[in-house]
Amino acid sequence: MPPTRHIPLLHAHERAGASLMEHHGWKVPAYFTWAQKEAEQMVRNAGLGDLSFMTKLDLKGWGLKTPPAAGASRSWSLGPQHYLVTCEPPQRDEIAARLRSFPASHDLSLPPPLYITDVTSVYAQFLLAGPRSREILGKLTSLNVSALENLGCGQVSLAHVHSIVLREDLRELPAFHVLVSREYGESVWDAILHAGHEFGLVPFGQKALEFLGGAA
Amino acid sequence: MADNSDRFTFQFDGRTIEARSGDTVASALYRAGRRIFTRSFKYHRPRGLLCLAGKCPNCMMNVDGTPNVRACITPAREGMTVRHQNAYPSLENDWLSLVQRFDRLMPVGWYYKTMTHQWSWHAAESYIRQVAGLGVAPQPGGGSKDYEHAWMHAEVAVIGGGPAGLQAAVEMAHDGSPVVLIDDQPELGGHLRYQKRAGAVASALVDQLRATPSAQIISRSYCFGLYEGNLLGVVQANPHGGAIERLIHLRAKRVVIATGAYEVPFTFENNDLPGVMLSTAVQRLIHLHGIKPGERAVVVATGAPPDEVAEDLSQAGVELVSILAPSEVIAATGATHVTGLRTKSGELSCDLLVMCGQRVPDAGLLHQAGGKLVWNQDRGAFLPAELPANVSAVGEVAGAWLARAMPLPPERVSFHKRSFVCFCSDVSTADLRDAMSEGFDHIETLKRYTTLTMGPCQGRMCQLAGIAICAHETGRTMTETGVTTARPPNPSVSLGALAGPRHHPFRRTPMHDAHDQSGAAWMDMGDWKRPRYYKTASCQSEQACVEEEYRAVRERVGIIDVSTLGKLDVKGRDAGKLLDKVYTNRFSDLKPGRVRYSVLCDEAGIMLDDGTISRLADDHYFITTTTGNLDFVQQWLEWWLVGTGWDVHITNVTGGRAAVNLAGPQARDVLHALTACDLSSRAFPYMACREADVAEVPALLLRIGFVGETGWEIHFPAEYGEFLWLKLLEAGKPFDIRPFGVEAQRLLRLEKRHVIVGVDTDALSNPYEAGMAWVAKLEKPDFIGRNALSRQAAAAAEQRLVGFIMNDASLPQDGAAILVGGALAGRVTSARYSPGNGKAVGLAWVSAKSSAAGAEIEIRVNGGTARARIVEEAFYDPAGDRLRM
Numbered sequence A: 001m002p003p004t005r006h007i008p009l010l011h012a013h014e015r016a017g018a019s020l021m022e023h024h025g026w027k028v029p030a031y032f033t034w035a036q037k038e039a040e041q042m043v044r045n046a047g048l049g050d051l052s053f054m055t056k057l058d059l060k061g062w063g064l065k066t067p068p069a070a071g072a073s074r075s076w077s078l079g080p081q082h083y084l085v086t087c088e089p090p091q092r093d094e095i096a097a098r099l100r101s102f103p104a105s106h107d108l109s110l111p112p113p114l115y116i117t118d119v120t121s122v123y124a125q126f127l128l129a130g131p132r133s134r135e136i137l138g139k140l141t142s143l144n145v146s147a148l149e150n151l152g153c154g155q156v157s158l159a160h161v162h163s164i165v166l167r168e169d170l171r172e173l174p175a176f177h178v179l180v181s182r183e184y185g186e187s188v189w190d191a192i193l194h195a196g197h198e199f200g201l202v203p204f205g206q207k208a209l210e211f212l213g214g215a216a
Numbered sequence B: 001m002a003d004n005s006d007r008f009t010f011q012f013d014g015r016t017i018e019a020r021s022g023d024t025v026a027s028a029l030y031r032a033g034r035r036i037f038t039r040s041f042k043y044h045r046p047r048g049l050l051c052l053a054g055k056c057p058n059c060m061m062n063v064d065g066t067p068n069v070r071a072c073i074t075p076a077r078e079g080m081t082v083r084h085q086n087a088y089p090s091l092e093n094d095w096l097s098l099v100q101r102f103d104r105l106m107p108v109g110w111y112y113k114t115m116t117h118q119w120s121w122h123a124a125e126s127y128i129r130q131v132a133g134l135g136v137a138p139q140p141g142g143g144s145k146d147y148e149h150a151w152m153h154a155e156v157a158v159i160g161g162g163p164a165g166l167q168a169a170v171e172m173a174h175d176g177s178p179v180v181l182i183d184d185q186p187e188l189g190g191h192l193r194y195q196k197r198a199g200a201v202a203s204a205l206v207d208q209l210r211a212t213p214s215a216q217i218i219s220r221s222y223c224f225g226l227y228e229g230n231l232l233g234v235v236q237a238n239p240h241g242g243a244i245e246r247l248i249h250l251r252a253k254r255v256v257i258a259t260g261a262y263e264v265p266f267t268f269e270n271n272d273l274p275g276v277m278l279s280t281a282v283q284r285l286i287h288l289h290g291i292k293p294g295e296r297a298v299v300v301a302t303g304a305p306p307d308e309v310a311e312d313l314s315q316a317g318v319e320l321v322s323i324l325a326p327s328e329v330i331a332a333t334g335a336t337h338v339t340g341l342r343t344k345s346g347e348l349s350c351d352l353l354v355m356c357g358q359r360v361p362d363a364g365l366l367h368q369a370g371g372k373l374v375w376n377q378d379r380g381a382f383l384p385a386e387l388p389a390n391v392s393a394v395g396e397v398a399g400a401w402l403a404r405a406m407p408l409p410p411e412r413v414s415f416h417k418r419s420f421v422c423f424c425s426d427v428s429t430a431d432l433r434d435a436m437s438e439g440f441d442h443i444e445t446l447k448r449y450t451t452l453t454m455g456p457c458q459g460r461m462c463q464l465a466g467i468a469i470c471a472h473e474t475g476r477t478m479t480e481t482g483v484t485t486a487r488p489p490n491p492s493v494s495l496g497a498l499a500g501p502r503h504h505p506f507r508r509t510p511m512h513d514a515h516d517q518s519g520a521a522w523m524d525m526g527d528w529k530r531p532r533y534y535k536t537a538s539c540q541s542e543q544a545c546v547e548e549e550y551r552a553v554r555e556r557v558g559i560i561d562v563s564t565l566g567k568l569d570v571k572g573r574d575a576g577k578l579l580d581k582v583y584t585n586r587f588s589d590l591k592p593g594r595v596r597y598s599v600l601c602d603e604a605g606i607m608l609d610d611g612t613i614s615r616l617a618d619d620h621y622f623i624t625t626t627t628g629n630l631d632f633v634q635q636w637l638e639w640w641l642v643g644t645g646w647d648v649h650i651t652n653v654t655g656g657r658a659a660v661n662l663a664g665p666q667a668r669d670v671l672h673a674l675t676a677c678d679l680s681s682r683a684f685p686y687m688a689c690r691e692a693d694v695a696e697v698p699a700l701l702l703r704i705g706f707v708g709e710t711g712w713e714i715h716f717p718a719e720y721g722e723f724l725w726l727k728l729l730e731a732g733k734p735f736d737i738r739p740f741g742v743e744a745q746r747l748l749r750l751e752k753r754h755v756i757v758g759v760d761t762d763a764l765s766n767p768y769e770a771g772m773a774w775v776a777k778l779e780k781p782d783f784i785g786r787n788a789l790s791r792q793a794a795a796a797a798e799q800r801l802v803g804f805i806m807n808d809a810s811l812p813q814d815g816a817a818i819l820v821g822g823a824l825a826g827r828v829t830s831a832r833y834s835p836g837n838g839k840a841v842g843l844a845w846v847s848a849k850s851s852a853a854g855a856e857i858e859i860r861v862n863g864g865t866a867r868a869r870i871v872e873e874a875f876y877d878p879a880g881d882r883l884r885m
Ligand code: FES
Pocket: B048, B049, B050, B051, B052, B053, B054, B055, B056, B057, B058, B059, B060, B070, B071, B072, B073
């Protein structure tokens, strides 16, 4: 039986009073105070959740002239012939298999069309959601988040750390995934919470997302 | 009008001051009877409220620990602590005001005239440093409040919340375009706020703008710079309870400057006395704060009779003694406050002198953005012309409603040592005349020589007068004289606002908390937090702990967290080709399952980084870089890949992979307990790599040995970092395993003479001089740095990196000088006490002629010198047998 996976901030969340739960083999915060309160706060102001357990696949190769078709996942264009695919952990194997079945060229002189690197552990992934989330990001990064449409993405310096920002609204609620190299996770989490203090930002756990009925 | 029912208090110099809702710090202090607000920069003359608009230097105070805060635009808050600055012991009785008695000894250009020898500067420096300057910078780390940065984007940015700015913002936001309006006052409305007849117009515009959803208003904020691409630097005061200031980087497609105009004072003797105020300041006191500014007033004005001002004064209950033209005024009289006026027709008694001065467009932003300022004789102002694209000016700043209030250049100037032009630096009309007579008669040289326009007001109070006097004295016109160049920041910005929040990013390895539990003593390596050593009950000092950790590795087994290593995953059919091109070693012929060490050199053959490269499959390599060089190495690889068309894909996986180095004679036994992988040297030799499960965690094992013992570098998914670290410690318990920190690692590697690139090498080190000729594979047809390395291989080295062992018990510091025959011959790069040798050992750069094995050198230690011997081989296991066991 493989051990439970730790998200980067597990102990920091514990110290902040989070109750933990297991989620697809990962230990994650269930709630920090009370799920319903966290969800309400997110809808009213803003909430910050740790979604580092989300599967993240880095795709590169000449075959990526168009976005990869990867079923129940999201694909984000990070550059020419470079995509990031994100999905819930249970979908990982199916999506990876589907991506691997990408048809190779008949031209044998060409290299493989697609290289996949699992970067799930490379990034800490936070979800900043709520009507004040844009103002909070405005204190952390020069990215014009108002111009970032739903399902758009950008790479920026956020709280002095290179970050990938993915916009994926929770229904009507503006929401941004912030991905930073795992080792910077705690530093950036603290910086977001600090920046969001004046806007009523609170951390939320997995249960708040379930309460909203909108798993990310 | 201030609300009388809502009162609160704050502290000023230990006294409790009552304030009313709507008060600024200055208005509350004025109501409480304070008339001296600061002391001048050079002569420590008493200064009182002059503009009440944040444009002059006369009300700067220390507010809640922040120096140089303008009290007249800082809202008073319950419980705040305000202190005077630049006066000792008090504003009323400032000992340093004695300086003005010796003003003849401090003529204009005093520094240049007196500090002509080095000794004179040395003699005066400490005194000057003590008395010069204005506020005192707060102590680092003091206070719970922070500075903030923020970024905003808008279609249109309007700077200035007066009538023109409000009108522009309303019109621009009308179609739903995002508009941001920046205003430096506590309330919108500009001069309409205190010119009561137009008050209703202001309220209507403000209401209209507030009702426009796409408009955003940022009050109490000033714009200090308009940069390329319409980037505006804006500082917002007290954006919320936890912040002192917020620096906003505002990017707008269009910028509308509506900064209006401000009034400037007249020049006459003692024009700086408290009680001599601009008319707009008086109107502010009366209308915004409900304060009677004085008892008996004289109004000095040119042009149209200042009906409104006179009416305001009389309604406030101030007796209007007289209205005079500036040409009538000879001097204000009084010691610490105006008590009268000497005029051509006699003496007048008053306690308030109201100056209806020339209005000057606040065009600094337009000028610094590249706009031209052109003199307009009718309006008596330099007006903007030829503005940059997408920048426009509206209202008074563009010349609307302006009128020349006096002849410019003036027909007559009263040159006097106490007739001040620049209130910031105490530059008088006489100083300007003296400077021009010394040859500084161009407005730019006059500025630099006298510091005119260079103080906190950045020329707002003095620029026009300075230009006018320069034109008068030189016989030029205002156009010929021109304006001084405006540069950002204007107005001045606090260093705290520029520096931003105290947040400094840090990097933690996945095992950080486990190290904490084990008693790690932390050190910073770049942004990384790393255990320097571990404190245990058995060791009392850092040296004892390090030695215990050292012995564990040499005698039993030790484990170190090396997750900070940079890790790059390189895939693609041409990956080997790229590595051959960039690294000095060859990698296309490396067999899968093998590891090779190499260095990275630039075109000059200088060593930039080093690391191991493991081949995991034909088209898959795994690179480690030094802790601090990851980003550089990734960019370097990507740089050399550009344009090749090669199939290579580089992914930084540093954060995703935890890594430990398990080393020591019993490392194999520990690892064996957790993995089914055959760890024997036959199946898993030195410089091999294998992928295997360790405690059910998928891992990559590299058999390498930085510390000189049998060992494995284990790389595995970061989410198992703590789990596997603890598993390895548990499995190592029977062998008395010890976690070891960076200090022990540095000692262990030093005994092996393993070089740390960037510590033992610098920006001039090549592999030949560093004793690493074996890494340069010159037989490779081409790689970066090959030509330079070929030349270096053939040339005689100038210096060499050598090992040394001390002759006695002394321990040199890293960086210590090396002497040969009493002359400087090199420097120590690393030195540590080696328990294995019973003496300190180290690495040092030494001139080649003094670097022979066995040669004696002298090293600077504790102010004296100690002798050492150069050693060719490693200090420990020179044959490397222990690595291969
Ligand atoms: S009186 Fe405050 S800046 Fe002039």
